[in-house]
Amino acid sequence: MGFLPFVKLGLVANGIIFGSVIALGAIGLTLVYGILKLGNFAHGDYMAFGAYVAFYIVDGLLPRAGIEGAGLGPFTFGFPVLIALPLSAIVVALGAIALDLLIYRRLRQRGASTAILMMASLGVAIAIRGLVQLIWSGDTQHYPRESRQVYHLPMDVRIPPDGLFVAIVAVILVAGVYMLLTYTKIGKAMRATSDNPSLALVTGINTKHVVWWTWGIGGALAAIAGVLLAVVQAQLLPIMGWKFLIPLFAAVILGGIGNPYGALIGALVVGVSMEVSTQWINPSYKPAVAFAIMIGVLLARPHGIFGDSQ
Amino acid sequence: MDIGGVIDYLVGFAIMAMIYAIFTLGLNVHWGFTGLFNIGIAGFFALGAYTAALLTSPPPDPEQFEDFVFGGNLAHHDVLAWGIDAWFFLGIAAAAAVCGLVALIIGSITLRLNDDYLSIATLGIAESVRLFFLNEKWAANGSKGLYRIPKFLGDLIPAENYDYLYIVVVLIVLLILFVAVQRAARSPWGRVLRAIREDEVTTAASGKNVSHFKLQSFVFGAMIMGVGGALFAHHVRFLSPLTFDPLLATFVIWAMLMVGGSGNNLGAVLGAFVVWGVWAGTQFLPGVFSDPSFRLLMIGVLIVTIMLLRPGGLLGEWRRIVARRPAPAAGRDATGAD
Numbered sequence: 071m072g073f074l075p076f077v078k079l080g081l082v083a084n085g086i087i088f089g090s091v092i093a094l095g096a097i098g099l100t101l102v103y104g105i106l107k108l109g110n111f112a113h114g115d116y117m118a119f120g121a122y123v124a125f126y127i128v129d130g131l132l133p134r135a136g137i138e139g140a141g142l143g144p145f146t147f148g149f150p151v152l153i154a155l156p157l158s159a160i161v162v163a164l165g166a167i168a169l170d171l172l173i174y175r176r177l178r179q180r181g182a183s184t185a186i187l188m189m190a191s192l193g194v195a196i197a198i199r200g201l202v203q204l205i206w207s208g209d210t211q212h213y214p215r216e217s218r219q220v221y222h223l224p225m226d227v228r229i230p231p232d233g234l235f236v237a238i239v240a241v242i243l244v245a246g247v248y249m250l251l252t253y254t255k256i257g258k259a260m261r262a263t264s265d266n267p268s269l270a271l272v273t274g275i276n277t278k279h280v281v282w283w284t285w286g287i288g289g290a291l292a293a294i295a296g297v298l299l300a301v302v303q304a305q306l307l308p309i310m311g312w313k314f315l316i317p318l319f320a321a322v323i324l325g326g327i328g329n330p331y332g333a334l335i336g337a338l339v340v341g342v343s344m345e346v347s348t349q350w351i352n353p354s355y356k357p358a359v360a361f362a363i364m365i366g367v368l369l370a371r372p373h374g375i376f377g378d379s380q
Numbered sequence: 381m382d383i384g385g386v387i388d389y390l391v392g393f394a395i396m397a398m399i400y401a402i403f404t405l406g407l408n409v410h411w412g413f414t415g416l417f418n419i420g421i422a423g424f425f426a427l428g429a430y431t432a433a434l435l436t437s438p439p440p441d442p443e444q445f446e447d448f449v450f451g452g453n454l455a456h457h458d459v460l461a462w463g464i465d466a467w468f469f470l471g472i473a474a475a476a477a478v479c480g481l482v483a484l485i486i487g488s489i490t491l492r493l494n495d496d497y498l499s500i501a502t503l504g505i506a507e508s509v510r511l512f513f514l515n516e517k518w519a520a521n522g523s524k525g526l527y528r529i530p531k532f533l534g535d536l537i538p539a540e541n542y543d544y545l546y547i548v549v550v551l552i553v554l555l556i557l558f559v560a561v562q563r564a565a566r567s568p569w570g571r572v573l574r575a576i577r578e579d580e581v582t583t584a585a586s587g588k589n590v591s592h593f594k595l596q597s598f599v600f601g602a603m604i605m606g607v608g609g610a611l612f613a614h615h616v617r618f619l620s621p622l623t624f625d626p627l628l629a630t631f632v633i634w635a636m637l638m639v640g641g642s643g644n645n646l647g648a649v650l651g652a653f654v655v656w657g658v659w660a661g662t663q664f665l666p667g668v669f670s671d672p673s674f675r676l677l678m679i680g681v682l683i684v685t686i687m688l689l690r691p692g693g694l695l696g697e698w699r700r701i702v703a704r705r706p707a708p709a710a711g712r713d714a715t716g717a718d
Contacts (some may be wrong), residue, residue: 273444368493
């Protein structure tokens with residue numbers, strides 16, 4: 071490859087896989103951020119909760135119905151994870167809507183500031199993590215798995231089949247979100263609300279439905295991102311969602327708050343940078359790399375790489 | 381448990397509660413006065429504690445397999461002893477300075493932009509500080525931690541009664557900081573901060589440089605947190621990166637400020653005692669109530685509930701208490717449109 075000959079392509083491939091997980095989380099986060107003006111600190115914990123709901127389905131519910139398995143085709147996980155994926159998305163989507171009705175809607179009606187909303191979301195984040203730890207303990211868990219060969223590609227690129235699965239799921243979902251935002255009525259209403267909430271209201275957009283759809287899509291994407299994260303990391307930990315907040319917010323800020331396509335690009339940039347950085351620095355500094363990218367973007371282009379520079 | 385044991389326990393409890401009260405005061409400067417959303421308290425906590433510990437601890441001992449490079453050993457320099465252990469104050473000052481400097485750098489990048497960026501940046505600071513001390517063994521012995529942190533005036537009093545001396549030290553520092561924060565809050569400077577919190581645009585329109593005031597507030601609060609970290613280091617006298625997990629170094633402090641009442645310094649101190657009391661007290665309860673996960677859940681529920689029902693906390697801000705008094709005879713509401 072002509073560009074950056076010193077970068078290992080394998081790390082770039084890993085970065086794209088990791089970046090697609092970030093993207094699914096970041097797209098939901100940026101939609102909520104743009105439309106509801108809420109930087110949702112619980113978004114990472116929605117992811118973790120989604121991963122654990124899937125774990126419960128795979129480990130607790132489905133075996134009772136006699137559905138078990140691991141090592142589906144080239145993948146480490148089994149068929150049950152494919153069943154759990156949409157179910158967990160529905161659970162978290164409904165949960166996110168319920169939390170809005172219970173908490174955020176009341177705060178909005180009271181005219182609470184963005185900071186109060188974010189504070190409440192911090193409380194929600196802590197509560198969800200406590201709940202996850204209480205139910206599933208703080209120990210490491212994993213979906214039933216069998217070890218599998220990685221794909222060997224030219225240029226010393228090795229891709230685990232699970233990573234390919236993650237990337238494909240992400241591409242399908244991102245395409246779905248694109249279609250929804252571009253062609254459906256509710257999608258257009260969501261974009262209009264994100265651009266100008268009061269204008270959207272006076273043009274007769276049902277903001278209540280917009281709010282529900284935003285949380286529904288954000289929650290569902292978060293849950294799927296959580297499951298995929300648990301698949302690529304081959305483990306679940308209650309703290310996994312909180313730890314993921316820095317890359318998530320870095321992607322959102324990189325892409326410009328409220329811009330889902332920006333978040334997608336931002337997520338890939340953050341994911342690839344985090345992985346490629348391991349070529350030179352200790353891999354455990356990956357979150358710090360995401361943080362450094364975020365600070366760099368804030369210095370150079372405060373409104374994101376696609377926003378107006380200030 | 382005999383009565384002496386109970387008193388010893390209460391003294392230890394009060395020391396921790398007062399150290400937490402210092403952090404809560406710092407957070408009150410950030411959030412209560414100015415509306416700055418710092419969710420990375422743990423970062424400043426760790427920076428303050430490590431700064432004080434590294435400056436005062438003896439140099440590494442290769443026989444103990446300690447492979448960090450620097451121990452300032454200030455506690456064993458005769459110049460700084462003078463019989464009053466002056467090194468202790470030097471360590472505290474350095475802790476405050478380091479925290480202030482980091483706050484200055486990060487604040488000057490993020491504070492001129494969108495408000496929310498600061499909160500995410502504080503999260504990044506906390507995680508980066510933790511990763512640094514975990515991975516860079518040369519800096520502070522990595523996960524094995526520092527465990528030879530000296531005692532302030534440790535020669536004066538037998539080890540088993542040392543807490544009785546340290547509680548006075550912490551009390552004095554807390555009082556000094558309380559008065560300082562209280563005076564700052566009531567000064568014209570503090571009024572500008574509250575004005576920023578309530579309405580940034582109007583404050584800017586009145587000719588105040590909003591981002592400068594925010595930056596000053598951020599640095600001031602971070603320095604207070606640095607002092608708290610230093611006092612903590614000399615109290616527990618063992619530091620490892622695991623000491624500064626978000627739960628006990630960030631979230632608990634938020635719960636304290638929320639319970640006590642943001643904007644009210646007395647409330648901040650009261651909240652620290654109440655929440656630490658509940659936290660320490662529940663560990664004696666049977667079954668699920670003493671489960672750390674359950675307590676984590678409850679802290680989250682507590683913060684949400686306070687946001688929904690009583691955003692002012694137990695005491696609320698002083699202004700609101702004043703507003704409840706009957707209006708003066710002239711029939712004009714003295715507190716204005718609020």
